[in-house]
Amino acid sequence: MPTDDFKGLFSDYLTHERQYSPETIKAYMADLENFQAFMKDAGIDQLDQVAYRDIRIYLGNLQRDGLSRKSISRHLSSLRSAYNLLLDRELVSENPFNYVKTAKTGLKLPDFFYESEIQSLFDSVQGNDPIALRNRALLEFLYGTGARVSEVRDLAINQVDLTADMVLLRGKGNKDRYVPIGSFCHDALVDYLENGRSQLMAKGHFDDTEHAFVFVNYKGEQLTSQGIAYILDQIVKKSATTLSIHPHKLRHSFATHLLNNGADIRTVQELLGHASLSTTQIYTHLSKEKLRDNYLQFHPHAKQKKERPKD
CATH class of the missing domain: 1.10.150.130 (Tyrosine recombinase, N-terminal domain)
Structure with a gap:
Protein backbone atom coordinates (compact mmCIF):
# COMPACT_ATOMS: atom_id res chain seq x y z
CA MET A 1 0.00 0.00 0.00
CA VAL A 100 12.13 -4.17 17.89
CA LYS A 101 12.41 -3.89 21.65
CA THR A 102 11.46 -0.58 23.22
CA ALA A 103 14.40 1.01 24.99
CA LYS A 104 13.99 1.34 28.74
CA THR A 105 13.51 4.98 29.60
CA GLY A 106 13.96 4.64 33.35
CA LEU A 107 11.71 6.09 36.02
CA LYS A 108 11.35 9.84 35.86
CA LEU A 109 9.62 11.28 38.89
CA PRO A 110 7.00 13.93 38.18
CA ASP A 111 8.09 17.52 38.63
CA PHE A 112 5.89 19.25 41.20
CA PHE A 113 5.63 22.36 43.37
CA TYR A 114 5.95 22.24 47.13
CA GLU A 115 2.96 23.67 48.98
CA SER A 116 4.89 26.83 49.91
CA GLU A 117 5.73 27.37 46.22
CA ILE A 118 2.08 26.97 45.27
CA GLN A 119 1.20 29.66 47.79
CA SER A 120 3.80 31.95 46.23
CA LEU A 121 2.10 31.52 42.85
CA PHE A 122 -1.32 32.43 44.24
CA ASP A 123 0.10 35.41 46.11
CA SER A 124 1.33 36.82 42.79
CA VAL A 125 -2.15 36.81 41.21
CA GLN A 126 -3.75 39.93 42.65
CA GLY A 127 -6.29 42.44 41.36
CA ASN A 128 -9.94 42.64 40.37
CA ASP A 129 -9.65 43.39 36.66
CA PRO A 130 -11.02 40.71 34.27
CA ILE A 131 -7.58 39.32 33.34
CA ALA A 132 -6.52 38.98 37.00
CA LEU A 133 -9.82 37.28 37.87
CA ARG A 134 -9.40 34.87 34.96
CA ASN A 135 -5.79 34.09 35.87
CA ARG A 136 -6.72 33.40 39.48
CA ALA A 137 -9.59 31.12 38.43
CA LEU A 138 -7.38 29.34 35.89
CA LEU A 139 -4.63 28.71 38.44
CA GLU A 140 -7.11 27.57 41.10
CA PHE A 141 -8.83 25.25 38.62
CA LEU A 142 -5.63 23.61 37.36
CA TYR A 143 -4.29 23.02 40.86
CA GLY A 144 -7.68 22.34 42.48
CA THR A 145 -8.89 19.71 40.01
CA GLY A 146 -5.71 18.23 38.53
CA ALA A 147 -7.21 18.67 35.07
CA ARG A 148 -5.19 18.21 31.90
CA VAL A 149 -4.57 21.36 29.87
CA SER A 150 -6.82 20.05 27.06
CA GLU A 151 -9.63 19.47 29.59
CA VAL A 152 -9.32 23.05 30.85
CA ARG A 153 -9.06 24.49 27.35
CA ASP A 154 -12.26 22.73 26.20
CA LEU A 155 -14.19 23.22 29.45
CA ALA A 156 -17.74 24.50 28.87
CA ILE A 157 -19.90 26.37 31.37
CA ASN A 158 -22.48 23.56 31.47
CA GLN A 159 -19.78 21.19 32.75
CA VAL A 160 -19.37 23.26 35.93
CA ASP A 161 -21.94 22.82 38.72
CA LEU A 162 -21.19 25.47 41.32
CA THR A 163 -24.20 24.46 43.40
CA ALA A 164 -22.96 20.90 43.88
CA ASP A 165 -19.30 22.00 43.62
CA MET A 166 -18.56 19.41 40.95
CA VAL A 167 -17.05 19.63 37.48
CA LEU A 168 -17.45 17.17 34.62
CA LEU A 169 -14.10 16.69 32.89
CA ARG A 170 -13.91 15.14 29.44
CA GLY A 171 -10.61 13.27 29.28
CA LYS A 172 -8.68 11.18 26.79
CA GLY A 173 -10.88 9.14 24.48
CA ASN A 174 -13.91 11.21 25.54
CA LYS A 175 -13.93 9.46 28.92
CA ASP A 176 -15.89 11.54 31.42
CA ARG A 177 -15.21 11.86 35.13
CA TYR A 178 -16.56 14.04 37.94
CA VAL A 179 -14.11 15.96 40.11
CA PRO A 180 -15.06 18.00 43.21
CA ILE A 181 -14.38 21.74 43.34
CA GLY A 182 -12.84 23.03 46.58
CA SER A 183 -13.83 26.28 48.27
CA PHE A 184 -10.88 28.30 46.90
CA CYS A 185 -11.58 27.15 43.35
CA HIS A 186 -15.33 27.73 43.81
CA ASP A 187 -14.85 31.33 44.94
CA ALA A 188 -12.36 32.11 42.16
CA LEU A 189 -14.68 30.68 39.50
CA VAL A 190 -17.71 32.57 40.80
CA ASP A 191 -15.75 35.82 40.86
CA TYR A 192 -14.42 35.28 37.32
CA LEU A 193 -17.72 34.13 35.79
CA GLU A 194 -19.68 36.99 37.39
CA ASN A 195 -17.18 39.83 37.02
CA GLY A 196 -14.57 38.86 34.44
CA ARG A 197 -15.68 36.60 31.63
CA SER A 198 -18.52 38.78 30.33
CA GLN A 199 -16.21 41.80 30.09
CA LEU A 200 -13.63 39.80 28.14
CA MET A 201 -16.36 38.48 25.83
CA ALA A 202 -17.58 42.04 25.26
CA LYS A 203 -14.11 43.15 24.19
CA GLY A 204 -14.32 40.65 21.35
CA HIS A 205 -17.85 41.79 20.53
CA PHE A 206 -19.22 38.45 21.70
CA ASP A 207 -22.30 38.04 23.83
CA ASP A 208 -22.43 35.32 26.48
CA THR A 209 -24.28 32.97 24.13
CA GLU A 210 -21.65 33.16 21.35
CA HIS A 211 -19.73 30.22 22.82
CA ALA A 212 -19.69 28.42 26.15
CA PHE A 213 -15.97 28.03 26.85
CA VAL A 214 -15.16 28.95 30.45
CA PHE A 215 -11.65 30.28 29.95
CA VAL A 216 -11.21 32.98 27.31
CA ASN A 217 -8.44 35.32 26.19
CA TYR A 218 -8.48 39.12 26.24
CA LYS A 219 -10.59 39.11 23.05
CA GLY A 220 -13.20 36.72 24.44
CA GLU A 221 -11.98 33.79 22.36
CA GLN A 222 -11.37 30.27 23.66
CA LEU A 223 -7.96 29.97 25.28
CA THR A 224 -5.53 27.70 23.43
CA SER A 225 -3.16 25.26 25.14
CA GLN A 226 -0.31 27.60 24.23
CA GLY A 227 -2.25 30.52 25.70
CA ILE A 228 -2.69 28.70 29.00
CA ALA A 229 1.03 27.89 29.14
CA TYR A 230 1.86 31.56 28.42
CA ILE A 231 -0.44 32.80 31.22
CA LEU A 232 1.20 30.45 33.72
CA ASP A 233 4.64 31.60 32.59
CA GLN A 234 3.64 35.22 33.23
CA ILE A 235 2.31 34.29 36.69
CA VAL A 236 5.64 32.68 37.61
CA LYS A 237 7.56 35.76 36.46
CA LYS A 238 5.56 37.87 38.93
CA SER A 239 5.96 35.41 41.80
CA ALA A 240 8.73 34.94 44.33
CA THR A 241 9.65 31.55 42.87
CA THR A 242 12.19 31.19 40.07
CA LEU A 243 11.04 27.70 39.09
CA SER A 244 9.69 26.78 35.68
CA ILE A 245 6.02 26.01 35.20
CA HIS A 246 3.82 24.14 32.79
CA PRO A 247 0.17 23.07 33.15
CA HIS A 248 1.08 19.43 33.83
CA LYS A 249 3.29 20.49 36.74
CA LEU A 250 0.15 21.71 38.52
CA ARG A 251 -1.49 18.34 37.80
CA HIS A 252 1.56 16.61 39.27
CA SER A 253 1.33 18.90 42.32
CA PHE A 254 -2.39 18.12 42.73
CA ALA A 255 -1.69 14.37 42.88
CA THR A 256 1.45 14.64 45.00
CA HIS A 257 -0.15 16.89 47.63
CA LEU A 258 -3.21 14.64 47.90
CA LEU A 259 -1.09 11.54 48.48
CA ASN A 260 1.32 13.30 50.84
CA ASN A 261 -1.65 14.37 52.96
CA GLY A 262 -3.08 10.86 53.20
CA ALA A 263 -5.43 10.45 50.22
CA ASP A 264 -6.13 6.93 48.99
CA ILE A 265 -4.30 6.11 45.74
CA ARG A 266 -7.48 4.69 44.15
CA THR A 267 -9.24 7.99 44.77
CA VAL A 268 -6.36 9.91 43.20
CA GLN A 269 -6.45 7.54 40.21
CA GLU A 270 -10.13 8.32 39.68
CA LEU A 271 -9.63 12.07 40.10
CA LEU A 272 -6.80 12.08 37.55
CA GLY A 273 -8.74 9.93 35.08
CA HIS A 274 -6.03 7.28 34.83
CA ALA A 275 -7.17 4.00 33.28
CA SER A 276 -4.39 2.09 35.03
CA LEU A 277 -3.34 2.28 38.68
CA SER A 278 0.30 1.83 37.62
CA THR A 279 0.16 5.26 35.98
CA THR A 280 -0.91 6.82 39.28
CA GLN A 281 1.67 4.94 41.35
CA ILE A 282 4.47 7.15 40.05
CA TYR A 283 3.01 9.86 42.32
CA THR A 284 3.60 7.79 45.44
CA HIS A 285 7.09 9.25 45.69
CA LEU A 286 7.54 11.36 48.82
CA SER A 287 8.40 15.02 48.78
CA LYS A 288 11.99 15.78 49.76
CA GLU A 289 10.93 17.23 53.11
CA LYS A 290 8.77 14.22 53.94
CA LEU A 291 11.47 11.83 52.76
CA ARG A 292 14.01 13.47 55.07
CA ASP A 293 11.57 13.64 58.00
CA ASN A 294 10.80 9.93 57.67
CA TYR A 295 14.48 9.09 57.41
CA LEU A 296 15.41 11.11 60.50
CA GLN A 297 12.50 9.68 62.45
CA PHE A 298 12.84 5.99 61.65
CA HIS A 299 16.44 5.16 60.69
CA PRO A 300 18.46 4.16 63.80
CA HIS A 301 21.70 5.81 62.67
CA ALA A 302 19.97 9.00 61.57
CA LYS A 303 18.72 9.86 65.04
CA GLN A 304 20.59 12.28 67.23
CA LYS A 305 23.69 10.73 68.72
CA LYS A 306 23.61 9.94 72.40
CA GLU A 307 26.67 10.45 74.52
CA ARG A 308 28.54 7.22 75.03
CA PRO A 309 29.03 6.42 78.69
CA LYS A 310 32.52 7.22 79.89
CA ASP A 311 34.61 4.64 81.65
Missing part, protein backbone atom coordinates in the same frame (compact mmCIF):
# COMPACT_ATOMS: atom_id res chain seq x y z
CA PRO A 2 1.41 3.46 -0.90
CA THR A 3 2.35 5.49 2.16
CA ASP A 4 0.23 8.53 1.24
CA ASP A 5 -2.92 6.41 0.92
CA PHE A 6 -2.41 5.06 4.43
CA LYS A 7 -2.29 8.45 6.18
CA GLY A 8 -6.03 9.03 5.94
CA LEU A 9 -6.80 5.48 7.05
CA PHE A 10 -4.53 5.78 10.09
CA SER A 11 -5.93 9.18 11.06
CA ASP A 12 -9.52 7.87 10.91
CA TYR A 13 -8.53 4.82 12.97
CA LEU A 14 -6.93 6.94 15.71
CA THR A 15 -9.89 9.35 15.75
CA HIS A 16 -12.89 7.05 15.58
CA GLU A 17 -11.76 3.61 16.75
CA ARG A 18 -9.12 4.47 19.35
CA GLN A 19 -10.74 7.84 20.19
CA TYR A 20 -7.39 9.44 20.99
CA SER A 21 -7.13 13.11 21.91
CA PRO A 22 -6.25 15.62 19.14
CA GLU A 23 -2.79 16.09 20.70
CA THR A 24 -2.05 12.35 20.65
CA ILE A 25 -3.31 12.01 17.07
CA LYS A 26 -1.14 14.93 16.00
CA ALA A 27 1.93 13.28 17.59
CA TYR A 28 1.21 9.88 16.00
CA MET A 29 0.66 11.41 12.56
CA ALA A 30 3.89 13.42 12.87
CA ASP A 31 5.76 10.20 13.70
CA LEU A 32 4.24 8.48 10.66
CA GLU A 33 5.12 11.39 8.37
CA ASN A 34 8.68 11.39 9.71
CA PHE A 35 8.99 7.68 8.93
CA GLN A 36 7.47 8.20 5.48
CA ALA A 37 10.14 10.82 4.74
CA PHE A 38 12.79 8.27 5.76
CA MET A 39 11.19 5.66 3.47
CA LYS A 40 11.27 8.08 0.54
CA ASP A 41 14.96 8.83 1.11
CA ALA A 42 15.66 5.10 1.35
CA GLY A 43 13.79 4.36 -1.89
CA ILE A 44 11.04 2.35 -0.17
CA ASP A 45 7.75 2.89 -2.01
CA GLN A 46 5.42 0.45 -0.27
CA LEU A 47 4.70 -0.03 3.42
CA ASP A 48 5.03 -3.82 3.09
CA GLN A 49 8.62 -3.40 1.85
CA VAL A 50 9.90 -2.21 5.24
CA ALA A 51 12.29 -4.69 6.85
CA TYR A 52 13.82 -4.99 10.31
CA ARG A 53 17.16 -3.57 9.11
CA ASP A 54 15.36 -0.46 7.77
CA ILE A 55 13.85 0.15 11.20
CA ARG A 56 17.26 -0.16 12.88
CA ILE A 57 18.67 2.44 10.48
CA TYR A 58 15.70 4.72 11.14
CA LEU A 59 16.12 4.44 14.92
CA GLY A 60 19.82 5.17 14.54
CA ASN A 61 18.93 8.34 12.64
CA LEU A 62 16.60 9.44 15.44
CA GLN A 63 19.35 8.85 17.98
CA ARG A 64 21.85 10.88 15.94
CA ASP A 65 19.27 13.67 15.71
CA GLY A 66 19.42 13.92 19.50
CA LEU A 67 16.01 12.45 20.38
CA SER A 68 15.67 11.11 23.91
CA ARG A 69 14.93 7.47 24.65
CA LYS A 70 11.43 8.46 25.63
CA SER A 71 10.83 10.21 22.27
CA ILE A 72 12.26 7.25 20.34
CA SER A 73 10.00 4.89 22.30
CA ARG A 74 7.04 7.09 21.37
CA HIS A 75 8.02 6.86 17.68
CA LEU A 76 8.17 3.08 17.98
CA SER A 77 4.77 2.95 19.67
CA SER A 78 3.20 5.11 16.95
CA LEU A 79 4.63 3.07 14.10
CA ARG A 80 3.87 -0.25 15.79
CA SER A 81 0.22 0.88 16.05
CA ALA A 82 0.23 1.89 12.39
CA TYR A 83 1.51 -1.51 11.29
CA ASN A 84 -0.90 -3.33 13.59
CA LEU A 85 -3.68 -1.57 11.68
CA LEU A 86 -2.13 -2.60 8.35
CA LEU A 87 -1.87 -6.17 9.61
CA ASP A 88 -5.48 -6.14 10.81
CA ARG A 89 -6.64 -4.92 7.38
CA GLU A 90 -4.45 -7.58 5.71
CA LEU A 91 -2.43 -4.92 3.90
CA VAL A 92 0.87 -6.35 5.18
CA SER A 93 1.81 -9.92 6.09
CA GLU A 94 3.68 -9.05 9.30
CA ASN A 95 4.52 -6.17 11.63
CA PRO A 96 8.30 -5.61 11.49
CA PHE A 97 8.09 -3.27 14.50
CA ASN A 98 7.15 -6.22 16.72
CA TYR A 99 10.74 -7.41 16.46
Whole structure:
Protein backbone atom coordinates (compact mmCIF):
# COMPACT_ATOMS: atom_id res chain seq x y z
CA MET A 1 0.00 0.00 0.00
CA PRO A 2 1.41 3.46 -0.90
CA THR A 3 2.35 5.49 2.16
CA ASP A 4 0.23 8.53 1.24
CA ASP A 5 -2.92 6.41 0.92
CA PHE A 6 -2.41 5.06 4.43
CA LYS A 7 -2.29 8.45 6.18
CA GLY A 8 -6.03 9.03 5.94
CA LEU A 9 -6.80 5.48 7.05
CA PHE A 10 -4.53 5.78 10.09
CA SER A 11 -5.93 9.18 11.06
CA ASP A 12 -9.52 7.87 10.91
CA TYR A 13 -8.53 4.82 12.97
CA LEU A 14 -6.93 6.94 15.71
CA THR A 15 -9.89 9.35 15.75
CA HIS A 16 -12.89 7.05 15.58
CA GLU A 17 -11.76 3.61 16.75
CA ARG A 18 -9.12 4.47 19.35
CA GLN A 19 -10.74 7.84 20.19
CA TYR A 20 -7.39 9.44 20.99
CA SER A 21 -7.13 13.11 21.91
CA PRO A 22 -6.25 15.62 19.14
CA GLU A 23 -2.79 16.09 20.70
CA THR A 24 -2.05 12.35 20.65
CA ILE A 25 -3.31 12.01 17.07
CA LYS A 26 -1.14 14.93 16.00
CA ALA A 27 1.93 13.28 17.59
CA TYR A 28 1.21 9.88 16.00
CA MET A 29 0.66 11.41 12.56
CA ALA A 30 3.89 13.42 12.87
CA ASP A 31 5.76 10.20 13.70
CA LEU A 32 4.24 8.48 10.66
CA GLU A 33 5.12 11.39 8.37
CA ASN A 34 8.68 11.39 9.71
CA PHE A 35 8.99 7.68 8.93
CA GLN A 36 7.47 8.20 5.48
CA ALA A 37 10.14 10.82 4.74
CA PHE A 38 12.79 8.27 5.76
CA MET A 39 11.19 5.66 3.47
CA LYS A 40 11.27 8.08 0.54
CA ASP A 41 14.96 8.83 1.11
CA ALA A 42 15.66 5.10 1.35
CA GLY A 43 13.79 4.36 -1.89
CA ILE A 44 11.04 2.35 -0.17
CA ASP A 45 7.75 2.89 -2.01
CA GLN A 46 5.42 0.45 -0.27
CA LEU A 47 4.70 -0.03 3.42
CA ASP A 48 5.03 -3.82 3.09
CA GLN A 49 8.62 -3.40 1.85
CA VAL A 50 9.90 -2.21 5.24
CA ALA A 51 12.29 -4.69 6.85
CA TYR A 52 13.82 -4.99 10.31
CA ARG A 53 17.16 -3.57 9.11
CA ASP A 54 15.36 -0.46 7.77
CA ILE A 55 13.85 0.15 11.20
CA ARG A 56 17.26 -0.16 12.88
CA ILE A 57 18.67 2.44 10.48
CA TYR A 58 15.70 4.72 11.14
CA LEU A 59 16.12 4.44 14.92
CA GLY A 60 19.82 5.17 14.54
CA ASN A 61 18.93 8.34 12.64
CA LEU A 62 16.60 9.44 15.44
CA GLN A 63 19.35 8.85 17.98
CA ARG A 64 21.85 10.88 15.94
CA ASP A 65 19.27 13.67 15.71
CA GLY A 66 19.42 13.92 19.50
CA LEU A 67 16.01 12.45 20.38
CA SER A 68 15.67 11.11 23.91
CA ARG A 69 14.93 7.47 24.65
CA LYS A 70 11.43 8.46 25.63
CA SER A 71 10.83 10.21 22.27
CA ILE A 72 12.26 7.25 20.34
CA SER A 73 10.00 4.89 22.30
CA ARG A 74 7.04 7.09 21.37
CA HIS A 75 8.02 6.86 17.68
CA LEU A 76 8.17 3.08 17.98
CA SER A 77 4.77 2.95 19.67
CA SER A 78 3.20 5.11 16.95
CA LEU A 79 4.63 3.07 14.10
CA ARG A 80 3.87 -0.25 15.79
CA SER A 81 0.22 0.88 16.05
CA ALA A 82 0.23 1.89 12.39
CA TYR A 83 1.51 -1.51 11.29
CA ASN A 84 -0.90 -3.33 13.59
CA LEU A 85 -3.68 -1.57 11.68
CA LEU A 86 -2.13 -2.60 8.35
CA LEU A 87 -1.87 -6.17 9.61
CA ASP A 88 -5.48 -6.14 10.81
CA ARG A 89 -6.64 -4.92 7.38
CA GLU A 90 -4.45 -7.58 5.71
CA LEU A 91 -2.43 -4.92 3.90
CA VAL A 92 0.87 -6.35 5.18
CA SER A 93 1.81 -9.92 6.09
CA GLU A 94 3.68 -9.05 9.30
CA ASN A 95 4.52 -6.17 11.63
CA PRO A 96 8.30 -5.61 11.49
CA PHE A 97 8.09 -3.27 14.50
CA ASN A 98 7.15 -6.22 16.72
CA TYR A 99 10.74 -7.41 16.46
CA VAL A 100 12.13 -4.17 17.89
CA LYS A 101 12.41 -3.89 21.65
CA THR A 102 11.46 -0.58 23.22
CA ALA A 103 14.40 1.01 24.99
CA LYS A 104 13.99 1.34 28.74
CA THR A 105 13.51 4.98 29.60
CA GLY A 106 13.96 4.64 33.35
CA LEU A 107 11.71 6.09 36.02
CA LYS A 108 11.35 9.84 35.86
CA LEU A 109 9.62 11.28 38.89
CA PRO A 110 7.00 13.93 38.18
CA ASP A 111 8.09 17.52 38.63
CA PHE A 112 5.89 19.25 41.20
CA PHE A 113 5.63 22.36 43.37
CA TYR A 114 5.95 22.24 47.13
CA GLU A 115 2.96 23.67 48.98
CA SER A 116 4.89 26.83 49.91
CA GLU A 117 5.73 27.37 46.22
CA ILE A 118 2.08 26.97 45.27
CA GLN A 119 1.20 29.66 47.79
CA SER A 120 3.80 31.95 46.23
CA LEU A 121 2.10 31.52 42.85
CA PHE A 122 -1.32 32.43 44.24
CA ASP A 123 0.10 35.41 46.11
CA SER A 124 1.33 36.82 42.79
CA VAL A 125 -2.15 36.81 41.21
CA GLN A 126 -3.75 39.93 42.65
CA GLY A 127 -6.29 42.44 41.36
CA ASN A 128 -9.94 42.64 40.37
CA ASP A 129 -9.65 43.39 36.66
CA PRO A 130 -11.02 40.71 34.27
CA ILE A 131 -7.58 39.32 33.34
CA ALA A 132 -6.52 38.98 37.00
CA LEU A 133 -9.82 37.28 37.87
CA ARG A 134 -9.40 34.87 34.96
CA ASN A 135 -5.79 34.09 35.87
CA ARG A 136 -6.72 33.40 39.48
CA ALA A 137 -9.59 31.12 38.43
CA LEU A 138 -7.38 29.34 35.89
CA LEU A 139 -4.63 28.71 38.44
CA GLU A 140 -7.11 27.57 41.10
CA PHE A 141 -8.83 25.25 38.62
CA LEU A 142 -5.63 23.61 37.36
CA TYR A 143 -4.29 23.02 40.86
CA GLY A 144 -7.68 22.34 42.48
CA THR A 145 -8.89 19.71 40.01
CA GLY A 146 -5.71 18.23 38.53
CA ALA A 147 -7.21 18.67 35.07
CA ARG A 148 -5.19 18.21 31.90
CA VAL A 149 -4.57 21.36 29.87
CA SER A 150 -6.82 20.05 27.06
CA GLU A 151 -9.63 19.47 29.59
CA VAL A 152 -9.32 23.05 30.85
CA ARG A 153 -9.06 24.49 27.35
CA ASP A 154 -12.26 22.73 26.20
CA LEU A 155 -14.19 23.22 29.45
CA ALA A 156 -17.74 24.50 28.87
CA ILE A 157 -19.90 26.37 31.37
CA ASN A 158 -22.48 23.56 31.47
CA GLN A 159 -19.78 21.19 32.75
CA VAL A 160 -19.37 23.26 35.93
CA ASP A 161 -21.94 22.82 38.72
CA LEU A 162 -21.19 25.47 41.32
CA THR A 163 -24.20 24.46 43.40
CA ALA A 164 -22.96 20.90 43.88
CA ASP A 165 -19.30 22.00 43.62
CA MET A 166 -18.56 19.41 40.95
CA VAL A 167 -17.05 19.63 37.48
CA LEU A 168 -17.45 17.17 34.62
CA LEU A 169 -14.10 16.69 32.89
CA ARG A 170 -13.91 15.14 29.44
CA GLY A 171 -10.61 13.27 29.28
CA LYS A 172 -8.68 11.18 26.79
CA GLY A 173 -10.88 9.14 24.48
CA ASN A 174 -13.91 11.21 25.54
CA LYS A 175 -13.93 9.46 28.92
CA ASP A 176 -15.89 11.54 31.42
CA ARG A 177 -15.21 11.86 35.13
CA TYR A 178 -16.56 14.04 37.94
CA VAL A 179 -14.11 15.96 40.11
CA PRO A 180 -15.06 18.00 43.21
CA ILE A 181 -14.38 21.74 43.34
CA GLY A 182 -12.84 23.03 46.58
CA SER A 183 -13.83 26.28 48.27
CA PHE A 184 -10.88 28.30 46.90
CA CYS A 185 -11.58 27.15 43.35
CA HIS A 186 -15.33 27.73 43.81
CA ASP A 187 -14.85 31.33 44.94
CA ALA A 188 -12.36 32.11 42.16
CA LEU A 189 -14.68 30.68 39.50
CA VAL A 190 -17.71 32.57 40.80
CA ASP A 191 -15.75 35.82 40.86
CA TYR A 192 -14.42 35.28 37.32
CA LEU A 193 -17.72 34.13 35.79
CA GLU A 194 -19.68 36.99 37.39
CA ASN A 195 -17.18 39.83 37.02
CA GLY A 196 -14.57 38.86 34.44
CA ARG A 197 -15.68 36.60 31.63
CA SER A 198 -18.52 38.78 30.33
CA GLN A 199 -16.21 41.80 30.09
CA LEU A 200 -13.63 39.80 28.14
CA MET A 201 -16.36 38.48 25.83
CA ALA A 202 -17.58 42.04 25.26
CA LYS A 203 -14.11 43.15 24.19
CA GLY A 204 -14.32 40.65 21.35
CA HIS A 205 -17.85 41.79 20.53
CA PHE A 206 -19.22 38.45 21.70
CA ASP A 207 -22.30 38.04 23.83
CA ASP A 208 -22.43 35.32 26.48
CA THR A 209 -24.28 32.97 24.13
CA GLU A 210 -21.65 33.16 21.35
CA HIS A 211 -19.73 30.22 22.82
CA ALA A 212 -19.69 28.42 26.15
CA PHE A 213 -15.97 28.03 26.85
CA VAL A 214 -15.16 28.95 30.45
CA PHE A 215 -11.65 30.28 29.95
CA VAL A 216 -11.21 32.98 27.31
CA ASN A 217 -8.44 35.32 26.19
CA TYR A 218 -8.48 39.12 26.24
CA LYS A 219 -10.59 39.11 23.05
CA GLY A 220 -13.20 36.72 24.44
CA GLU A 221 -11.98 33.79 22.36
CA GLN A 222 -11.37 30.27 23.66
CA LEU A 223 -7.96 29.97 25.28
CA THR A 224 -5.53 27.70 23.43
CA SER A 225 -3.16 25.26 25.14
CA GLN A 226 -0.31 27.60 24.23
CA GLY A 227 -2.25 30.52 25.70
CA ILE A 228 -2.69 28.70 29.00
CA ALA A 229 1.03 27.89 29.14
CA TYR A 230 1.86 31.56 28.42
CA ILE A 231 -0.44 32.80 31.22
CA LEU A 232 1.20 30.45 33.72
CA ASP A 233 4.64 31.60 32.59
CA GLN A 234 3.64 35.22 33.23
CA ILE A 235 2.31 34.29 36.69
CA VAL A 236 5.64 32.68 37.61
CA LYS A 237 7.56 35.76 36.46
CA LYS A 238 5.56 37.87 38.93
CA SER A 239 5.96 35.41 41.80
CA ALA A 240 8.73 34.94 44.33
CA THR A 241 9.65 31.55 42.87
CA THR A 242 12.19 31.19 40.07
CA LEU A 243 11.04 27.70 39.09
CA SER A 244 9.69 26.78 35.68
CA ILE A 245 6.02 26.01 35.20
CA HIS A 246 3.82 24.14 32.79
CA PRO A 247 0.17 23.07 33.15
CA HIS A 248 1.08 19.43 33.83
CA LYS A 249 3.29 20.49 36.74
CA LEU A 250 0.15 21.71 38.52
CA ARG A 251 -1.49 18.34 37.80
CA HIS A 252 1.56 16.61 39.27
CA SER A 253 1.33 18.90 42.32
CA PHE A 254 -2.39 18.12 42.73
CA ALA A 255 -1.69 14.37 42.88
CA THR A 256 1.45 14.64 45.00
CA HIS A 257 -0.15 16.89 47.63
CA LEU A 258 -3.21 14.64 47.90
CA LEU A 259 -1.09 11.54 48.48
CA ASN A 260 1.32 13.30 50.84
CA ASN A 261 -1.65 14.37 52.96
CA GLY A 262 -3.08 10.86 53.20
CA ALA A 263 -5.43 10.45 50.22
CA ASP A 264 -6.13 6.93 48.99
CA ILE A 265 -4.30 6.11 45.74
CA ARG A 266 -7.48 4.69 44.15
CA THR A 267 -9.24 7.99 44.77
CA VAL A 268 -6.36 9.91 43.20
CA GLN A 269 -6.45 7.54 40.21
CA GLU A 270 -10.13 8.32 39.68
CA LEU A 271 -9.63 12.07 40.10
CA LEU A 272 -6.80 12.08 37.55
CA GLY A 273 -8.74 9.93 35.08
CA HIS A 274 -6.03 7.28 34.83
CA ALA A 275 -7.17 4.00 33.28
CA SER A 276 -4.39 2.09 35.03
CA LEU A 277 -3.34 2.28 38.68
CA SER A 278 0.30 1.83 37.62
CA THR A 279 0.16 5.26 35.98
CA THR A 280 -0.91 6.82 39.28
CA GLN A 281 1.67 4.94 41.35
CA ILE A 282 4.47 7.15 40.05
CA TYR A 283 3.01 9.86 42.32
CA THR A 284 3.60 7.79 45.44
CA HIS A 285 7.09 9.25 45.69
CA LEU A 286 7.54 11.36 48.82
CA SER A 287 8.40 15.02 48.78
CA LYS A 288 11.99 15.78 49.76
CA GLU A 289 10.93 17.23 53.11
CA LYS A 290 8.77 14.22 53.94
CA LEU A 291 11.47 11.83 52.76
CA ARG A 292 14.01 13.47 55.07
CA ASP A 293 11.57 13.64 58.00
CA ASN A 294 10.80 9.93 57.67
CA TYR A 295 14.48 9.09 57.41
CA LEU A 296 15.41 11.11 60.50
CA GLN A 297 12.50 9.68 62.45
CA PHE A 298 12.84 5.99 61.65
CA HIS A 299 16.44 5.16 60.69
CA PRO A 300 18.46 4.16 63.80
CA HIS A 301 21.70 5.81 62.67
CA ALA A 302 19.97 9.00 61.57
CA LYS A 303 18.72 9.86 65.04
CA GLN A 304 20.59 12.28 67.23
CA LYS A 305 23.69 10.73 68.72
CA LYS A 306 23.61 9.94 72.40
CA GLU A 307 26.67 10.45 74.52
CA ARG A 308 28.54 7.22 75.03
CA PRO A 309 29.03 6.42 78.69
CA LYS A 310 32.52 7.22 79.89
CA ASP A 311 34.61 4.64 81.65
